[in-house]
Structure formats: structure tokens, C-alpha cells
Amino acid sequence: MAHYSKNFLFFLFSTLSIVPFSHQIQHPLDSLTPNEFIQVQAIVKQSYPTSNHNLTFQYIGLEEPNKQVVISWLESYSTTPPPRQALVIARINHKTCEIIVDLSRNRIISDQIYNGYGYPLLTFEEQNAAELLLFKHAPFLASISKRGLKIEEVLCGSFAVGWFGEKKKNGRIVKVLCYYLDGTVNLYMRPIEAITVTVDLEEMKIIHFQDRFMIPVPKATGTDYRESKQRAPFGPQLKGITVVQPDGPSFSIDGNRVRWANWDFHMSFDARAGPIISLASIYDTEKQNFRRVMYRGFVSELFVPYMDLTEEWYYRTFFDAGEYGYGLCAVPLEPLRDCPANAVFMGAFVAGQDGMPIEMPNVFCIFERNAGDVMWRHTETMIPEVLVTEVRPEVSLVVRMVSTVGNYDYINDWEFKQTGSIKVTVGLSGLLEVRGSKYSHKDQIHEEVYGTLLAENTLGVHHDHFLTYYLDLDVDGESNSFVKSKLQTTRVTDQSSPRKSYWTVVSETAKTESDAKIKLGSESADLLVVNPNKKTKVGNLVGYRLIPGSVTGPLLTDDDYPQIRGAFTKYNVWITPYNKSEKWAGGLYLDQSRGDDTLATWSSRNRRIENRDIVLWYTFGFHHVPYQEDFPLMPTISNGFELRPANFFENNPVLKVKVTSFGRWPNCSI
Template structure:
């Protein structure tokens, strides 16, 4: 069931299709835009925090849109703030020397342009490839590597692939040794780079059900049924589920965004997060050869996770009693794009929540765990990324990314191998690479003023107080300045970070808090002075903490596309501002380290990477005690005496 929302019931409701149309009309009228202007992005200009937190139902709403525009004629970028309520452009700013994100229609136009280029056609003919309908082109962001053609131009590198039939895996036959450099403003091929002729790999890599041979015949239906409907209710973009209240939005760059997350405890709504979202994701490749050595995609800042969201399908992407939400954006020409079922909301059983058997009396108490799931999936070129926020009955919050899709491939000469990747099929090579996700969390633990602590476990010295050498205890340090909070995980000390409200205490007199429980993680292997790390210096460490600043939204800076570096989180943290007992933002990096393998081909089984926010003294006791016992499905009881 898809939910269509038009009524504006809260200042953080995403822009509706009608509001997007109004914004575009206002811009065209007020700024007299000509045919060279393109709408890179239009999103809600979120009101100031104090306005949101003081808002009461029925209060007047001032609706504003934040817009990024590109002029193809002069290559200049502009930012606008539009008041939808008054029909006026209230801010118009030229932002010199930057390139906004690559737009979807630019990618499509780039493909057709490259396929029509005479030099490209000749290069393909030398390889015996004459049917241009079978040529597919992937535009890759160009990055910034100090090449002359990068300066003052809006460019992409266009890599090509060949399909022998419409069912072939697009990435099974890369046309290696050949690529194009394209100016997107002029829609002009700047040059064709033709280095060598590499034979096409022999296998088609088809992964459709009709092509893989006999399918398993012992997979029986597995249905999730809630005859009385789900346990959550939805009003606009606010979800009420058991004791949780979660407001969410959808942004062209960040994708799914959480707002004003709270948990009802002792008859009061206790805030935990003001805002949380994917700030940036970076995918560096370990292949040092051209052109893959320039594959360092900033998928959020250079393309837009929200703009690339999938329309989801019941029974395929989501299973159970589902509620869907559509997303609305504007394309570069100002047409409204509706992504049906872009956001999925449902409940899941999550095994045993807690259990204990009293072996003396035989008394058993057990409760099953259930979680609320809010998710979306985006396709960025060859990869799919699923973004999942989970809310648990015990007060925990988890963010998980599910990575699947198809590896980035290269054709290589027969009987050749390289250390910076693996063969995944005959003559088909996949470079080792990494996926880094930076998550920005504007904390609000029982209020705005919070502090961040680091907890390290240490072994006690042997002595009279520790005669058997087994003693250990945690040591807590509270960060005072930004420089102190630039930190890395450490398995040796079981390090974790805790976010507390020093002015709010639990029944034991301790400050209430949440801790970040880390999952898989990695470090980047690029050198600190590499072009990648100049632009993504925030990847050097796992944790940063900054004071809240409305303008500091993205770890890579506002315009990472072709940016040389010197902007973003690493740069801001050098101010060394106070972060104790104030409005703090936590930035956490998690990295998936992908050493490629044949089992990742022709389509990659899903990999999972996540972290969890767990309450630490936030509650006086387990908040999951009041979860009711489940009804038994057979003879016996879920709560019984033996």
C-alpha cells in the first residue's frame, strides 16, 4: 500500500509535488531563467531547530525550498532559497568555482553523445564492434587529479561495455583500454583515450532466472502475515510505533533522513536524535592502472542517493505488511519526478528479545523481539545500496547498509593476473575496493546540550587487589574540544563512545546516555597526500564530533564534485571548538573492505555493514520488560512452569 501525502502537518514535511512546481515557477518568474539553467536539486529548506522544537499543531508554517542551479551556458553554479509561502526568491547566490552533482539526464545524454562520436566509432570498429546499439556507457565522476582538462570544465570519464544480447550482464564485457572524456556543459567529447585493444571476455554473465539453469524446486512460500494490521500508525511523515516516535524525510542527496526521534518513557517523550542521515559515501578502488586509478566515487555528493532511489516491489524488496511512501523530486528541466514506493515501512520479528529459565523452579519467561524497519534502496551505476534504519523495543537504534549489485569489471589479457584484484570469470577482472559511509547524527539525548565520552577498558595491575590477574574496568574520558574527539576504534581496549546529557540523570544518579556499538569497519589505504584523501580527509578517522552548525551538513563539503579538497569535516574540525555540554553533532565512518572473489559474480550476494546506538543508563531498567508474551503456536506455553 502506497501512501500519498499532500497535507502539510509539520515544518519538516518534505516538499510535495505541488510545492516543487511552485518553487520552479517562482524561480523562473523572479529570476527570468533562460534555457541554459538546470535544476540540480530542490529540497526543503529545513527551518531553524528552535522553530521545529517549539512547533505545535496548528501553528502557521513558513515553507521554503533550497535550490541548486547550474547554468550550462557559462558553467556557473547558483544557490537559491525560495519562499513558497510568499512566492518570492529570498536569496540568490553565485557560488564560484564549484560543480554541483551529476544529473540523471546528463548521464543519459552522455551515453548517446559518446556512441555518436566519430573517434569512438573508429576505436570500436578496430575492435570489431560495429553495432552501436550494443554499446553501453557508464559516466564516472572525474574527481580532481590536477589534469589541465579538469580546470573550469564540468567533466566525466565515460567507460564502455558491450552486450551481445539484451539479456547479457552489462558488466560482463567491458571494453578496456578505451574511454572518453566528456564536457557535460557543452555536451562535447573532449577526447577519446585509446590505449590498447583487449579481447572481450568470453562469458555473458547472465544472471536472469531463465539463464542460470534449473532453479531450486524445494523453496516453499514464506509469508509474513499480520491479520490485524501493523502495530504502527502514520500521520504525514511521522511514525508512532509502540513507544517510538520517528519523523522522516527524503532528500535528493542524502536519501532517507530521520528527524526528531523520541521514546516514550515514564509518560514523557524523551528525545534521542534531532536529525540523522547519510552524509557521504566514498568508494575508492585499489587498482593503480588507468583509468580505474581515478575511480573514487562520492556517491552521495556527486550523484545523489535520493535521486537514484528504486521504486520498491512488495514480495521482492520488502516482505510483510508494508506501507510505502512515494518521493518527489524535480529533474534538471524542472519536470516533477515521482518515485513510487521509494520508502518502505514495516515490522519484523527479530528472534528472542530476552529469556530466562529458572532451573530450580522450572519457571520460564521469554519475549520475542520485534523491530520497526524504515528503508530505501538506491542504484548507483553497477551497485545497489539498501539503507535501513531499525528501531527496537529495548530502545536501541541500528543503521545498516546492504550492498549488492554488480562488481566494477575490467577485461584483461588472457593468462594475466594482478595483485590489486581477482579474476572473477575468464579474462574478467574485478579490482579490490572499499565502501565508506559517513553518518551524521545531530544528538539530542533528553535535550539539546550533550557531551561525548570515550570509554576504554584497561587491565588492572597485578597485586594484592588483583591477585589472579583477571581484573579489568572501563575508564571514561569526556571530550572538551573537537581535536580531542577525532578518534579511531580500538579492539584492544574495547573502545566505544557514549553520548550523555550531564543535566539529566537516571534513578542511580548517573547521566543518561546512548553508546555507539560499532560493527564492521576499515581504514582507507590511499596515502594522505593522494587526490582521494585531499577530498575525503574525513576518512582518516572513525569518529568526529563538532558543535552544531546549520551549514555543516556534508562530510565532503557542499560541492565535492571535481573539488580539489580543503572543505568539509576535516577542515571544520580544525577550528577546535568547544563540544562539551553543548549542541553536538557526531560523525561516524564505517567502511566495508571488499577483496573481490568469484562468488561475487555475476551478481554480488548482499554484504551487510552497520552500527547500533544502545541506551546506557538512559532508562532506569530494561525498557523491554513490558513486551507481552507471545501466544504459543503449539502445545505448551511461552510463559510457564515445567
């Protein structure tokens, strides 16, 4: 979905001097600091003075050092840290430029014009500017007036237009669609249908206006979700409940490095990906050292195609990370509501269109989760005169970020477990994208409406969400292999057993990329990333398992344009050899992309992936058929996956975990 103005977040740092800056040694994977953003834009502006250049910064982020450089630096902390570099994607005089700035040398080291298909991330500023054009556009004002709507209650948003087989490039355009407030803050439940305004972002002017028909704007009644606006009857209210940690949290944060229980990892933030977890290692109590698990993990793309063929809807096939910026859309988390009482909050910075840093306060929270689950247990009743009951409650560490891409709120959790598991969960809440409709009862509908009638004049449109994660696992080192352990039914035909069948495990190591593409759902298999050079004492390859959650795959046909662009969702699992340039499953330039730079195209080279540094790409999703419970705001639905150690440890790594002691009830006086 489209994203909108975020004025409230825009605290611009006008001069270097006001930026508080810690002078501790920077980690090579730290996000760019405010000072670095300022330095980057200054360097770029020096080469392309805004006096005679039309310059906008579409993206500024850390240009990752080479992986080997980072690993060498880590192995000998004393050496000079790798040089800090930034990747800039700018529009300069209506061309897309990829610029690499070296911050230590204070200069541009690479500067290229990109001439391929697709355009960079949309900035908030240009989306805002496009939206404002409408309010000076007479035909638009006439259309609003004709509908009897008050112009001051109208709000508009910019929508990426996609690609539908056009041969000629369209230029950087968006479609602007509008909503109506007038008695609610829930604008998404009040679409003003039929009016589509196309804006050229480079010229910043309206190039097409269309008003096709008139249907009622759905009513405001019952759409406002603010607590202050609710009226009786209310439901039952719960008494207070909270989590306490009398001795404080068990994690420590040193810069952007987090240590908790047996885990050590680095957190960073990117305008496009949102949270990035790097260098996750786990302490092996028996071996008495940290062992590497994941070099880098993040949301690579988020594909959200709607299933409505009407003129105003067919193109709504969004790539939220590549078009709008999954990080750019992060929102400040509410203490005690978005995160529990024991959470610690952290902020981040992104660059505005002018390259200056923008502070995003409280976009991360980190907390220990004590959900009342059991990490392991056993009651032994078989030993005479002895009752053995051993139980260890589960406590895990959660890193949370919420990205609100327009109407939808994505609650992203990276959860670290003492057992060695990394669990990823994404919860979806927020508002549906609904279509205004003439219908007020299902019995009136005798045509395809592409959705569910949720309320009078309100259709919740069918759609999907696919989240593709980049997971550069380094299981006990870089050289890894991908193993599919198929659970294969075997018939017993030789009368050797009273049984007629059983299943056994047939393990296949993927040699090349095509061996590793998997559509889940059809067969039973354990999926493992192993280190073929490391074995346990009894000879098993050390590994981590991918445990899928609820499995979802695309339903569009392969030749449909949105699916060509989103071809990376065709398989739930892909493995590629590590390649620094392959980060974005849908390509570096998603806006109006044509699918020529996706995970699917890279993978078609069918490179060798055995005993190499490999990257696991995992896609899960949601097919969303709306129900009335989703109106006017959706209760959270969740999905995700888990990476679980599989013969990584010699035995249960939490066997020796001691239960922390405190009284039955803390001595609280409130």
C-alpha cells in the same frame, strides 16, 4: 560508481492540476511536495527566464528550518508552522548558484554564486546527453567497429573524474565509458576497456577521445542474472515461507510521521541523502512521556575508491551521495522480494534537471521484522519446585530504501527496536565493477592486476565503500556531551588481591573536537553521547551508546588526492557542534572537490563540544576483495552500527512488554 538514465521513472507532472495533494498540515521537515517543486522552479525561472538563461537545476530540496524553530513548533503545535523554504543549486549561465526560495512568500530570499572548488550533483539528464554524444562521434564508432562489436549493443555511462592535484579548474567534465550487452543484461560484466571519452557538460561536447589498446570484451555466457534466463541444473528449491499479521501492522503513518511501539519519528527523502529520519523520540513507560533521541540522521556521504592505477581506472574514487545523489539513485522496491509480505510502501519525489517533480514510486518500505530472535529471556532452574521461563521474542520496525548507484545496490535499513536501540544496516549487492583483461587463468598473471580473476578476461577490482552517517543525537534534549569510557587494564601490585590485574572504566568527556576523533580498533572503549544535565535516580548520566559493527578505516595515504577529498573517513568517529551548514561530510560540492570543505576541515577548528548541541559522525565501511562468488552478481554483504540506550532508562524498558497471543499456527487455508 556512475549513474545512468532512469527514463522509466520519469513521469513528469506537466501541470499543477494533476497533482494529487493532501491538504493536511505539513510537518516542517516534510520533503518538498510535487506542488512545491513546481512552485520553486517557477519562481527561479521568473528570475532567470530560460529564454535568455542557460538554466539547469542540479538539486532542489527542503531548506531545513532552524532547529530551534522546529523544536518550538513541536512544543506548541498550535503556533504557525515555520515557513517552507527550498534550497536550489542551479547552474545558470555556467555558474553554480545557491538560491533559497521562500514558498510562503513566493520569492527568492537568497541568491549567491558559488566560486569555490567543486561542482554540484550531476543530473541524470546531462549524464544521458553526454553518453549519447558518443554514438555520433566517428572515432568512437571506429573503435567499436575495429573491435568487431555491434554499436546497437553498446551502452555507456558517465563517471565523475575526481581531482588529482590539478591547479587549474577543469570545468564540469565527465569521462564516459562503455559496456556491451549482446546476450546479457549484465553490462557491467562486459566492459569495453581502453576507450575513454571526456565530455564537457556545460558545452555538452566531446573534448577528448582516447583508445589505448584492444583486449577482449569478457563473454556474455554465465553473466545474465534474470530468473527467466537460468538453465538447469538448478539447485534445490525451498517451499514457501511468509510472515502474517492477521490484525494488520502495529505501526501507523500520519503524513510522514511514523508511530510504532514506543517510537515516534519522521521520515523524509532527499535527492542527495536518500532517507532522513528526524525527531526520533521514544516513549518512556515509567516517566509517561516521549523523550528525544535523535533530531536528524542520514547518510552524509558514501566514498568508493577503487585501487587500480591504470589510466582507465585510477580516477574511480566516487562520492556517491555528492556526485550522483544517493536518493536520486533510489529504485522502486519489489513487493514480496525486497520487502516482506507485511510491508507498506511509500514513494518520493525528486526534481528533474528542469526543476519539475519526478515521482519515485515505492522507494521506501516499512515493515515489522520478526526474524525469530529473542528480545530477552531467562530460565530460572534454581528455585525448588518452580521452573521459571520467561521469553520475549524480538519484533522490530524496519524502514528500508535501496539505492542503486549504477552497478551497486545499497540496501539501507533503519531499524527501531523496542529496547530503544536504533540499528543501521547497509547491505551491498548488485554488480562488481570489473576490468576487462587478457588473462584467462591466474597462472598467466605476473604483474599487478589490482584485483581477482573472477572468470575468463574478468578482473574484479579491489575497492572500498565507506558510509558516513550524520547523526544529530539529542539525548533527552539538545545539550549533550561525548564520553569515551575506556576499558583500562590496571595492574595489582600491592598484594591486596590474589589477582594481578583487572580492567576498569575511565571516562573522559571530550572538551573539544580533537578529543572526540576516534580511529576504532586499537583500544577497548564504550562510546557515549550523554546529557550532562540529566541523571537517573541513582545518579548516572542519561546517554546513548554507539555500538560499532565491523570496523573499517581507509588504507590510502593521507596525502593521496582521493583521500584528501575523503578525509572525513580518516576517523570512524567525529563530533562537531551542531551547525546547520555542516551536513555533507565531503562538502556541499563533491564533483571535483579538493577537500577544502570536509568534516576534517571543519573539525580542525577544534570547537568546544561539551554540553552543547552536538552531531556524531560515524563511518563504517567494507574493504572489498572480490571472490568468484561475487560473479556475475554479488550475494549481499552487510555492515552497520547501533545506537543503544545506556543509562537512558531507569531500567530495562522492555521488561513489561507483553507477548502477543495467537494460535500456534494461524488458521490458513492456502
